[in-house]
Amino acid sequence: MLRKSFQKQYFLVDGENKLPQRKKPEEIPDCCVLCTRCKETILEEELRKDWMVCKKCGQHMRLTSEDRLALIFDEGSYERHFEDIKTLNPLDFPGYAEKIAEYQQKSDLTEAVVIATGQCLGMDLVVGVMDSRFMMGSMGSVVGEKITRAVELAIKRHHPLVVFTASGGARMQEGIVSLMQMAKTSASLAKLDDAGLPYIVVLTDPTTGGVTASFAMLGDIILAEPGALIGFAGPRVIEQTIRQKLPEGFQSAEFLMEKGFVDAIVDRRHLKETLGVLLRLHGGEKHE
Numbered sequence: 001m002l003r004k005s006f007q008k009q010y011f012l013v014d015g016e017n018k019l020p021q022r023k024k025p026e027e028i029p030d031c032c033v034l035c036t037r038c039k040e041t042i043l044e045e046e047l048r049k050d051w052m053v054c055k056k057c058g059q060h061m062r063l064t065s066e067d068r069l070a071l072i073f074d075e076g077s078y079e080r081h082f083e084d085i086k087t088l089n090p091l092d093f094p095g096y097a098e099k100i101a102e103y104q105q106k107s108d109l110t111e112a113v114v115i116a117t118g119q120c121l122g123m124d125l126v127v128g129v130m131d132s133r134f135m136m137g138s139m140g141s142v143v144g145e146k147i148t149r150a151v152e153l154a155i156k157r158h159h160p161l162v163v164f165t166a167s168g169g170a171r172m173q174e175g176i177v178s179l180m181q182m183a184k185t186s187a188s189l190a191k192l193d194d195a196g197l198p199y200i201v202v203l204t205d206p207t208t209g210g211v212t213a214s215f216a217m218l219g220d221i222i223l224a225e226p227g228a229l230i231g232f233a234g235p236r237v238i239e240q241t242i243r244q245k246l247p248e249g250f251q252s253a254e255f256l257m258e259k260g261f262v263d264a265i266v267d268r269r270h271l272k273e274t275l276g277v278l279l280r281l282h283g284g285e286k287h288e
Helices: 044-049 065-072 096-107 141-157 172-194 235-242 253-258 268-281
Strands: 011-013 020-022 032-034 041-043 079-081 113-120 123-130 161-167 199-207 221-224
Touching: 032 044, 041 044, 065 113, 065 123, 065 268, 079 141, 113 141, 113 268, 123 141, 123 268, 141 161, 141 172, 172 199, 199 268, 221 253, 221 268
Parallel strands: 123 161, 161 199, 199 221
Antiparallel strands: 011 020, 032 041, 079 113, 113 123
């Protein structure tokens, strides 16, 4: 079951000017959640049973890292790693240490990515899950270090690696140190490839910036959730730069699959079974 750790979102769209307007929480019963796309009011209990997927429009609302681990791993089979790695303030950026402490308290996470090992349908694997609740999943030195250690752990145990991406990009408070994580994670994944181990990426909403420009697009197999925003710079920035109107649905998972950047779009409710098939096809060993 899903944990009650996601944030409800209350939005309506004004039909005249198309600007998002906040819907008063008192207009929605406590037992319900408003779909972020079609604005359907859904019973929270029913939404949880469907892993935060709207039955009416298929919108895949954001999951926490805890929920993703529960979705992928067999019940009670996983263990977290590298939770003791701490974020420092290499550039003495004003207020950065306080901001990190604030996000740690609010999200109950130490950083924007969680690394775990366990079994998916009886097969061993290493999993990395980015969590947008922690500074919008931005990549700093600790995120890069934990992804690198996940790769090293996969090589040591000879297990496949699966990474779920959700990020706003590199973390500006760490400057060049955060940008260096692009090369660091890419170099480590080359070692995973040399070891002949599969690397599967699941792109979730949103996956942007330096994460897209590094480990998010280096998977042997790249999956995506329906409707996920995937890209480097934002659409408005690109339009202002090239002075052209972008195609409809630009940077959506569906658009990227059409252009060959994504191998398959998988409904979250079928993701565990899909991963199970891929793991078996690539040498995963099932433990009875």
